[in-house]
């Protein structure tokens with residue numbers, strides 16, 4: 478089985494504004510009854526589901542209340558999908574798809590290497606570009622898109638453990654509270 482998570486990542490929040498936005502979204506989720514305000518000391522989500530947690534999911538998925546909750550993450554973070562891999566990256570300038578794994582899921586080391594290096598650099602400094610192999614543009618790492626939305630690079634994320642899949646409306650509710658920032662849902666399993 479394993480544990481699953483869905484993390485709604487704000488792609489635009491700066492390190493400086495992340496704590497304020499985190500507080501605003503948490504207040505909203507508590508007001509809506511989706512999570513509890515109390516912060517429990519546990520591994521799988523600090524804020525447990527509230528009385529109206531089902532507002533975040535489709536009615537058909539709302540039969541069993543999740544036993545795990547929400548962890549709010551602030552600070553520079555490489556969000557990723559846990560088990561599995563992103564088998565391609567897409568350049569936002571020329572839309573070329575760069576394959577990082579073969580169809581047999583063997584890593585293509587030469588293709589992967591510049592991304593791996595950029596991830597280390599971004600993690601350390603918050604800045605890194607990858608030169609697109611197709612159009613030769615230096616593209617900031619956070620602007621690439623990934624198979625399965627596997628990676629996201631940001632300063633603010635809402636990580637829910639072992640909840641049914643969120644509706645689009647729930648994603649919109651959070652994005653609106655983030656001043657319309659771009660968000661992406663990174664999901665996966667550990």
Ligand SMILES: [Zn+2]
Nearest residue numbers: 568571609612
């Ligand atoms: Zn390109």
